Amino acid sequence: MNILVFGKDGQLGKAFQSVLAAHKLSELHRIHFVGRAQCDLSNADAITNLLRETKPNLIINAAAYTAVDQAEQEIDLAYAINANAPAVMAQYAVKEGATLLHYSTDYVFDGTKATPYLETDARNPLGIYGKSKAAGEEAIETIFRSQPDPQAQFAILRTSWVYGDGPNFIRTILRLAKERDAIKVIANQYGVPTSALWLASISLAIVLNENHQLRSFPSGFYHAIPQGETTWYELACFAVQVASDAGADLKLYPNQITAIPASEYPLPAPRPMNSRLGRPALDTLMNQISKGTDVTKWQQWQQSWQEQVADYVQDLVLHKNI
Template identity: 90%
Template structure:
């Protein structure tokens, strides 16, 4: 089997490299590509790469993610987040391949007071969210227009991703070394998602115990750990874990000040509520776990605190924050 992973230099792409290496898929050919190998804003480059690698499984972990910059770079955001997924979907339906594509809580406006379901209407606020929503719709339309029983897709929406790269947790820990107090938004809700956790869950979803492709219902899935939090609570938790692990920080959790989002304006609007209901993937993971490795189900059932704590402790241990 040929596996093609886009976004090798991003947090999720790096996580896939690590997880796929750990799984020792020696019988499979895995191609990792980043911007240097394939410009996702160039349709011909994508088509040529697909023709050369002939993937059976496409993992699109790449995206235009500069939320504020997207307000100025509209065409580029749509080229990468909407046009590129459409090309990948067209290849998948033609060749009977499986497509894993990653999306975001930003496809919603955040006005709902409870968690969003996959079936809730998209209503993105800014260009980034609109381009990601357009990518979701493009994949759905391509598969609907060209049904192929051998082809399947999963659009996995997630939120607040962190891993090997720049992210909120690392920023907080860096500032915690420099400052004795810090203001953090306390009225935006979501779920921190570990990139390695997401990569592992994704592979459990699409590969069976023999590392072969399994069949699953094509569609939208929300992939986030259990629970919910705010940026403020995440900052407090991360700082406390770092202190407990022996980090030399000036900041203490009781010196982190909760503020409303209105006190920290940004060029692009953010959804106030990024909570995602995970019932669809819950049902699938429950089915997958029956008669198989129970550790996959246990990993799926993790709360957000467990992988965050592991991540922070690793950063402190290796002095990488």
């Protein structure tokens, strides 16, 4: 089969490159990794032409406009990449009976709910980034629901606080921990840090069966985050402690991190205070998928955010990447 991965140079795109290589999937399938240089997602014709050329059976859209604050100024560009581009991919998928794997965000919610957001909760984004991602979700849903093809299927995986090979919160904190002996971090925004490598692995478990061929699954929304929840402050303290224990040369230790409210760190784009995502739909699906299969895949699915962050930080320290 043909697999087309958009966003090859982003955190999730690089994670897909690693995971697909680890499973030696290029020996089984033709895999096209595409970045901005090969296809500018703000150009709908370029996407259509690429889809026509590569004829993917599986489209993985790991690309997105992710500059949350800049989006407040670049509204048209954010919508072109986060809403129009996935719509073009969805149109191709329903026409050709392909599978579309797309990613969305906790920012489609307003964060006022007291408990974790479920897959079925109504969207109410606060800023342009969240609105453009919500528009992408809606476009995919509408296109698939209005032109049902029994073979075409989609999964929209909402995730949060992603970290991998690229700029992210954990790397920023560890860089600051080498430079400064005091920092302030927001302690009243709640969410779940998610490893890009884990997200790519879980994604493939959803769309591919044990023989690495496409499986059928219920189209719809899945919240893809590991177990647990935290705040930016707790995450910063945890990452610094793990780095210190792993032997990193730091100026900052967790007791030198000050917890502050979000109101003390104003940013151009509004952010949800509660970014916690519940994952009942994904748990149900993974329970079905994992029945009678490889136990290690199941164990990976049950990992907590702490286990994943610890692995990530230890790896950064070991390879001197901080």
